[in-house]
Amino acid sequence: MTVERWGIFELTLSGPADGNPYVEVELTAEFQYRNRIVAVDGFYDGDGAYKIRFSPDREGTWWYRTSSNAPALDGRAGEFLVGPPGQGNHGPVRAVGGWRFEYADGTRHESYGTTCYHWTHTGDEDHERRTLESLAASPFNKVRMCLLPTAAMTPPRIAFAGDTPGQLDPTRFDPEFFRHFEGRIADLLELGIEADVIIFHPYDKGHWGVDNLTPEQDRFLVRYVVARLAAFRNVWWSMSNEFDFNKAKTMIDWDRLLQYLQRIDPYRRLASIHNGTAMFEHASIYDFGKPWTTHQSIQHWDAGLTAEWRMRHPKPVVLDELGYEGDIDRRWGNLTGREITRRFWEGMTRGGFVGHGECYVDTEHRWISSGGTLIGESPERIAFLRSIIDQGPADWIAARDRGYRLDYFGDRRPAYYDVELDDHDHRVEIIDTWAMTVEPLPGVFRGRCRIPLGRTDLAVRISR
Incomplete structure (x- = not known):
């Protein structure tokens, strides 16, 4: 069988159903990819069914082997192939x-x-x-x-x-x-x-x-x-x-x-x-x-x-x-x-x-x-x-040193916002966070700038 990377491989085994399997039966498995081994616990799913779930993080062939104090569950081995992740699967x-x-x-x-x-x-x-x-x-x-x-x-x-x-x-x-x-x-x-x-x-x-x-x-x-x-x-x-x-x-x-x-x-x-x-x-x-x-x-x-x-x-x-x-x-x-x-x-x-x-x-x-x-x-x-x-950039906080900033004023309503920019050309946009609008200011901005505000719930986006 083939499982996508970061998907789920599930193994179902039949074992003892008498007594209290949740306490009395131990079940684990080792999954191996090349020289890497990952140990996982299995679990009892009722009616004599035991399951082991594993999420592989590498593409290729994986091998597994179970260990258990119940003979019916012990030493079960196999392999499966892991293929590329499907659409929308970016991993955990x-x-x-x-x-x-x-x-x-x-x-x-x-x-x-x-x-x-x-x-x-x-x-x-x-x-x-x-x-x-x-x-x-x-x-x-x-x-x-x-x-x-x-x-x-x-x-x-x-x-x-x-x-x-x-x-x-x-x-x-x-x-x-x-x-x-x-x-x-x-x-x-x-x-x-x-x-x-x-x-x-x-x-x-x-x-x-x-x-x-x-x-x-x-x-x-x-x-x-x-x-x-x-x-x-x-x-x-x-x-x-x-x-x-x-x-x-x-x-x-x-x-x-x-x-x-x-x-x-x-x-x-x-x-x-x-x-x-x-x-x-x-x-x-x-x-x-x-x-x-x-x-x-x-x-x-x-x-x-x-x-x-x-x-x-x-x-x-x-x-x-x-x-x-x-x-x-x-x-x-x-x-x-x-x-x-x-x-x-x-x-x-x-x-x-x-x-x-x-x-x-x-x-x-x-x-x-x-x-x-x-x-x-x-x-x-x-x-x-x-x-x-x-x-914006994924690291929008660190990006303040690289010409991108997003400043928010909330319930404050200053008439203007003074900001010191470097010598590159920047664009400035006024964002109304409640009305959900973006208003570009005309021209380009550099050095010390005064940006008009005057109402609440505004943010200013500045980018080179």
Whole structure:
């Protein structure tokens, strides 16, 4: 068989179904390309079926051999051919250059995220399709999505076996839940959208029993999730949402889980962790100087701090949460579309990446909770911002020293903008970030220049 580079090779084997295969059966495989060997875990998929998934990153012939304590699964060997990547397949996203992202083939990637925490947990296939249709028509190329339920939810299936609060079996998983979950990840992959999988969160409050697992049970879950999902090239890992709200775990626990994730993920997918806190007053942001995180996932209302975070640690800054467009009675959930647009521009022009969300009262479902249909004013403005960024250099912050700059003024309205340019000829354009217009100023500019402004929501683009 032939698999495309960065695609998925999947091996299905029949093995023991009695007892508890999740605990009792060990299955791994080694994949070899020339003198390089990659070890991956297999997983039990129910009904006596075991699977091994592998994503090859080199073209050519790969060989594999399994190892297991179950004789039926041990010593199975074979080979397969890896061909060139298909259309739209640029490989997984990685962090590069201290503050940027790009795909494995070198294609640039900027993250425009949105949040749909439990869009895969509703049990409503039509609703999930509407969510996918909304995403396909949107500017968003990353979705933050939870694996585990909250206390208020009654999902049709849960990651662990069982359906009674407080009586789930943490030693067994529900394969049907995972098949559905990974099916939606595959749907996102078809759309070119990254799946930022949130493994833990603090919103269960002991109801289902998934936010206060033992360290061993935590690792058991993480290992199974990595075995099933890591081969999807569009997967990112978020170890937790608002980790500091979870009182059952300490910082040491989170450190150990992130280290464990790094150790068992054969592809070293992008991995981070998201802070909570009263973000309008203070923020206990994770120490992203620790080497087991690839980027900074930050909750904070002030996108103006992006450059400071970027300078503090040489890793991409992703403002995954800075408030949401909507009209609910929570301060973080009733921002106007104009304010969300401003925060996107502020974060991006300072060298970061920003996440979106919506929570309107008069909708069937709140987008941040379960997806559905986007109705806000910000998505089309974010699409306009994305087009502006796409037209510039991939390293638009460093490019300021090479004749390109994109300066944003937000809610300020200075009458003019004085700027010092070099002796090359430059063009100057006034961008109205809300009206989504670009107005070239006549003539060429060099040396000290005064650029007329006089209203809010403007950006100035200057290029040689």
